Amino acid sequence: MTPRHDSDEKGIPMRAVVYTESGDTSVLEVVEREVPEPGPGEVRVRIVRAGVNPTDWKFRAGGMGELAFPEIVPGQDGAGAVDAVGPDVVDLAVGDRVWTMLAQHQRPGGTAQEQVVLPLERLTRLPDSASYDVGAALGVPAVTAHRALTTSEDGPDRLAPGAMAGLTVLVAGGAGAVGNAAVQLARWAGATVISTVSSAEKATLATAAGAHHTVNYRDGDTATAIRDLAPDGVDLVVEVAPAQNLGLDLQVINPRGTIAIYANNGGNEITLGVRETFSTNARFQWVLLYTVGQAALRAAAEDITAALEDGAFGIGEDRGLPLHRYPLKETAAAHAAVEDGAVGKVLLEVSDA
Numbered sequence: 001m002t003p004r005h006d007s008d009e010k011g012i013p014m015r016a017v018v019y020t021e022s023g024d025t026s027v028l029e030v031v032e033r034e035v036p037e038p039g040p041g042e043v044r045v046r047i048v049r050a051g052v053n054p055t056d057w058k059f060r061a062g063g064m065g066e067l068a069f070p071e072i073v074p075g076q077d078g079a080g081a082v083d084a085v086g087p088d089v090v091d092l093a094v095g096d097r098v099w100t101m102l103a104q105h106q107r108p109g110g111t112a113q114e115q116v117v118l119p120l121e122r123l124t125r126l127p128d129s130a131s132y133d134v135g136a137a138l139g140v141p142a143v144t145a146h147r148a149l150t151t152s153e154d155g156p157d158r159l160a161p162g163a164m165a166g167l168t169v170l171v172a173g174g175a176g177a178v179g180n181a182a183v184q185l186a187r188w189a190g191a192t193v194i195s196t197v198s199s200a201e202k203a204t205l206a207t208a209a210g211a212h213h214t215v216n217y218r219d220g221d222t223a224t225a226i227r228d229l230a231p232d233g234v235d236l237v238v239e240v241a242p243a244q245n246l247g248l249d250l251q252v253i254n255p256r257g258t259i260a261i262y263a264n265n266g267g268n269e270i271t272l273g274v275r276e277t278f279s280t281n282a283r284f285q286w287v288l289l290y291t292v293g294q295a296a297l298r299a300a301a302e303d304i305t306a307a308l309e310d311g312a313f314g315i316g317e318d319r320g321l322p323l324h325r326y327p328l329k330e331t332a333a334a335h336a337a338v339e340d341g342a343v344g345k346v347l348l349e350v351s352d353a
Helices: 054-061 130-134 138-147 177-188 200-209 222-229 242-252 273-279 296-310 330-341
Strands: 014-018 029-031 043-051 077-085 097-100 113-120 123-125 168-172 192-197 213-216 234-239 253-263 283-286 324-326 345-349
Touching: 014 330, 029 200, 029 242, 043 097, 043 130, 043 138, 054 330, 077 130, 077 138, 123 130, 123 296, 130 345, 138 177, 138 234, 138 253, 138 283, 138 296, 168 177, 168 242, 177 192, 177 200, 177 234, 177 296, 192 200, 200 213, 213 222, 222 242, 234 242, 242 253, 324 330, 330 345
Parallel strands: 168 192, 168 234, 192 213, 234 253, 253 283, 324 345
Antiparallel strands: 014 029, 043 077, 043 113, 043 345, 077 097, 097 123
């Protein structure tokens, strides 16, 4: 059986961004490569938009170890349309709109290219109501947020309207991409959401995402401010900076609450006081998508898509996540923007819809 295509593109090259050594953004190069063919269980996607995440520049810079392949196309997240399917693939067809997750995990080719071949399990249908910009902004941020919200002892393992009713969630850094996704998903699931922020501008963004309350951690006693909003404590913390925030988290966590840690902003080490930690009965949940397992990834994909269909998840200024768009040829500038802490979501305009 041969792959099914929407057209015969044999011999027509595609553009791809590659790097062959670790380093700063100067190692990124735009090249032409042959269009790949999907094998059994694989699908080829014409990428319209690609997301840029911190993991992309960290891998490129060598922060995750030696390069796993001689040449790498960066990019875990993207959205586009299926333009070829491999033998025996029946779940997707040519023309279907999809979003990707972990496209470059254990593979040389990510989403910073015009066409990419991926295993079927790394693709999810993108609702017609959702733009390709939205689809490219899901992946790492939204799936990470979903995992952080679904690992507590007294909370749900799936998200849906009402699934988190009666729970209070504290999102550290609600103006970041993962924080924004956590606010939107928790609000959709019925939680009361508090977000810490560092400025009035970021408070506006977290509020636009759906946070009921914001607390500027640079103003006064943050723990007291949070306790004033949640006298019994919070049930779940979505934490981006444990080295800086763990002391605060332990002051505001509810008994049997969960502190879900997905990044190491502000430091690589934490210190736990045994007695103060014992008294919380708290659970520390580490979140790294590469090893959460396929069942967790698929659950997240299904729930996030349901939120999209409900109109409960979006991007842009009105959803608290400003967009920064770069053409594919300026991928280096896009990486630099993320590395420099751009507020909002950085996207690559790879091809026309």
